[in-house]
Amino acid sequence: MCPECPNCRADSGSVVRNGHFFRRSDSRKFQNFRCKACLKYFSNATFSDCYRQKKRRINEPLRDLFCKRISLRDAARHFKVSRTTIARRLVFLAAQSRKRNTMLLHSIQAEFGAFDRVQFDDLITAEHTKCKPISATVVVQEDTRFILSYCVAQIPAFGPLAAIAKQKYGHRADHSRRQRDRLLKQLTDLLPIHTTFRTDEHNHYPVVIKRHFPHTTHVTHKSARGSVSGQGELKKVGRDPLFSINHTLAMFRDKMSRLSRRSWNLSKRIDRLDDHLAIYIESHNRMIFERLKKAKNH
Numbered sequence: 001m002c003p004e005c006p007n008c009r010a011d012s013g014s015v016v017r018n019g020h021f022f023r024r025s026d027s028r029k030f031q032n033f034r035c036k037a038c039l040k041y042f043s044n045a046t047f048s049d050c051y052r053q054k055k056r057r058i059n060e061p062l063r064d065l066f067c068k069r070i071s072l073r074d075a076a077r078h079f080k081v082s083r084t085t086i087a088r089r090l091v092f093l094a095a096q097s098r099k100r101n102t103m104l105l106h107s108i109q110a111e112f113g114a115f116d117r118v119q120f121d122d123l124i125t126a127e128h129t130k131c132k133p134i135s136a137t138v139v140v141q142e143d144t145r146f147i148l149s150y151c152v153a154q155i156p157a158f159g160p161l162a163a164i165a166k167q168k169y170g171h172r173a174d175h176s177r178r179q180r181d182r183l184l185k186q187l188t189d190l191l192p193i194h195t196t197f198r199t200d201e202h203n204h205y206p207v208v209i210k211r212h213f214p215h216t217t218h219v220t221h222k223s224a225r226g227s228v229s230g231q232g233e234l235k236k237v238g239r240d241p242l243f244s245i246n247h248t249l250a251m252f253r254d255k256m257s258r259l260s261r262r263s264w265n266l267s268k269r270i271d272r273l274d275d276h277l278a279i280y281i282e283s284h285n286r287m288i289f290e291r292l293k294k295a296k297n298h
């Protein structure tokens with residue numbers, strides 16, 4: 001069966017096969033086609049996600065490295081490609097990961113049931129300088145630690161940096177509430193209405209939960225002091241009721257170099273942070289899904 005023509009949308013009846021070609025950049029063979037209506041040529045590769053990319057071989061290893069604490073610059077040195085290639089590929093891989101993750105969450109629900117107990121919290125990082133902080137809200141399922149959704153938002157500098165930041169970079173609007181609201185709204189499609197939420201005592205959380213999940217139970221916990229090692233999310237308390245979210249956020253800090261504390265790596269742009277998170281989250285969910293499926297079948 002021939003595909004329809006991507007150029008003039010003629011149906012498969014007017015498309016004929018026209019030999020093969022071998023794509024050297026990833027050693028794959030593709031069928032060529034010719035459209036009898038518009039006389040244009042195309043191939044199976046025309047429909048591929050990697051159409052017109054160079055260096056296709058780096059895609060999957062790069063996706064993996066993005067979840068293993070490599071910086072974008074080190075990735076460029078590792079593959080001997082330019083920083084621009086890595087930056088563009090981050091955007092490309094993120095778009096793929098977002099699609100894959102949506103499908104993955106459906107498979108997870110089909111296999112293990114609805115996500116009816118969740119925890120969420122904010123992770124604070126920054127773009128370009130510590131004077132421009134970003135808050136990333138991350139929602140996980142309790143116990144399994146599947147990451148259900150996330151959002152990123154710029155926030156104004158706080159603490160001792162607030163005055164310096166204002167003087168140097170001017171006013172920085174707080175988008176965190178707006179983004180969190182959007183996030184919870186999105187979650188109404190994924191979570192059942194009786195979902196239990198467990199969070200710390202942030203004053204916006206009850207408001208936003210009540211707005212989108214009016215019939216739900218919201219349990220809050222006093223947030224414990226972070227351990228001295230600099231990983232603020234790893235608590236030094238006996239049993240942390242918010243372990244699922246805290247542990248997940250601590251893993252973010254460990255697995256994405258732009259998020260690690262006391263490091264010279266930092267996001268340059270908030271949209272690229274969003275992309276990096278999308279890639280990490282898909283890989284994180286896939287890893288847990290594989291592990292739980294294996295445990296279930298034994």
Ligand SMILES: [Zn+2]
Binds near residue numbers: 005006035036037039
């Ligand atoms: Zn055509």
